[in-house]
Amino acid sequence: MSLKRPLAPGRWWQGVIYQVYPRSFQDSNGDGIGDLKGIIERADYFSWLGVDAVWFSPFFTSPMVDFGYDISNYLDIDPSFGTLDDFDQMVAALHARDIRVILDYVPNHTSDQHPWFIESRRSRENIKRDWYFWRDAGPNGGLPNNWQSLAGGSSWELDPHTGQFYCHTFLKEQCDLNWRNPAVRDAMHDVLRFWLERGVDGFRIDAVGCLAKDPALRDDPPNPDFRPGDPPFARNLMVNSANGKDIMEFVGGIRGVVDGYPGDPVLIGEVYLKTGEIGAYYGPELRGLHLPTNFNLLWTPWKAKPLLEVIGAYEAVLPRGAWPDWVIGNHDQPRIASRLGREQARIAMMLLLTLRGTPILYYGDELGLQNTEIPPGKLRDPFGLNMPGTGQGRDPERCPMPWDETPKAGFTTGDPWLPIAGDGPRSSVQFQRADKSSMLSMTRNLLALRRNEPVLSRGSWSPLPLEDEVLGYVRSLGKSRFAVLLNLENKAQRLSSTEITSGRLVFSTHERDRHAPVKQNLELAANEGVIIAL
Ligand code: GLC
DSSP states (O other), X not given: OOOSSOOOSSOGGGSOEEEEOGGGTOOSSSSXXXXXXXXXXXXXXXXXXXXXXXXEOOOEEOOOTTTTSSOSEEEEEOTTTOOHHHHHHHHHHHHHTTOEEEEEEOOSEEETTSXXXXXXXXXXXXXXXXXXXXXXXXXXXXXSSXXXXXXXSBSEEEETTTTEEEEOSSOTTEEEBOTTSHHHHHHHHHHHHHHHHTTOOEEEETTGGGGOOOTTOOXXXXXXXXXXXXOGGGGBOTTSSSSOTTHHHHHHHHHXXXXXXXXXXXXXXXXXXXXXXXXXXXXXGGOSOSEEOOOHHHHSOSSHHHHHHHHHHHHHHSXXXXXXXXXXXXXXXXXXXXXXXXXXXXXXXXXXXXXXXEEEEETTGGGTOOOOOOOGGGOOOHHHHHSTTTTOOOGGGSOOOOOSSSTTTTTOSSOOSSOOSSSSGGGSHHHHHHOTTSHHHHHHHHHHHHHHOHHHHHSEEEEOOOSTTEEEEEEEETTEEEEEEEEOSSSOEEOOOSSOOEEEEEEESSOOOTTOEEESSOEEOTTOEEEEEO
């Protein structure tokens, strides 16, 4: 399908990407679970909001033990979400609005119900045996090694039928594929082709670093920074169980497939790495991931100095020609508005949308949604249930989108699979659309500003060291120069810096006289962020 809008200068994936968790976006058939028809019903929302692409968490055939990240057929849609026909209609609906479609590609593991694994576990001699990691017990009948599952417990599960263990980096129902086997790579490349031929515009690659495990499956070393209360998997450093040296061969193979298709398909990769380590994932001569995800804002103390340092460090280590990206939320992380509070969540949004690179925006963060409290009997996420008390449960950030002011928030007519997110009617899209000062209105206005002012996405970034807790930086592109000043404190702060002596106020998180001239000693209100054209 051809897209009407000429491409903005640069590449389409340099725009804004919005993540949808399909179970929680819109239900169309009253079963309490979001679905593809529901997404079609809400297609106008994406263009109204002003995003360029939508990344969908998985909706493929799955026993749903990890709610779709355990896939039993990569080439079909799970009936709870709809059909391939619905999928085609959804792609058409989004493309008609110039919104690109990015799918979640889960290459590290299949469901234990996938025909490949069912074959593989049949016998030690099975032709698909080597598609997964099967190992004998370690010395004294123990586990093959000390690898820890990110979903709790060991990464090894004994299969009594053949007396060997198989490896699972996540749940025991998510069995790790052996990417060193060329037949596995071929089959998984075919998955990419299948969806590219159906018109998708790219993929977010799940747990990509896990594809490259140490060939000798050596133990992981202990983590010297492990603290009581940390999740059990943090006892070890994932040095041998992931991010092995040949990872870029696997990524390069995937890139080779998508590069064969028109429309500049994108590869986003889930990498939880520090700034210094991300660069490698762009690959030699940038033939790796287009956007290795950068989660560093989530880990950095919410203070001006460390934030400036981490942004600067990331900018400094990016390889030549690499395009940055930024994340402040996803389906695995506590909501930013719970971490920082509602007021600072607005500042975080302004930061996300005024840094150089692609912002990846998680559904509901534009409403300032906080973690939803889930009554104990209603918890669904097996990660949380397996590791109680460690904060690993992900239900609170996956709750259904509140669309309107009715009791079920317009999400469903049935019983929602998790409680509706938000604190009632005032959190909803309907309420916030009508309120000019809402988080939603602010986000939408910022997105429009970013679209109209290329300096905000493409301009160079330089820090503006300011006193106290004001995070400041300047973006420059040609003659255009914008200063962004974010008050990280809940108290007013007057800038004594001589850096900003004049300019024009372009944007504020607060009610302010837009276009008012800015003079020296500008005072920022508590929790206020401003953009000034210099
Ligand atoms: C990724 C996903 C997470 C999932 C896991 C296993 O980390 O983001 O939601 O549980 O991989 O697929």
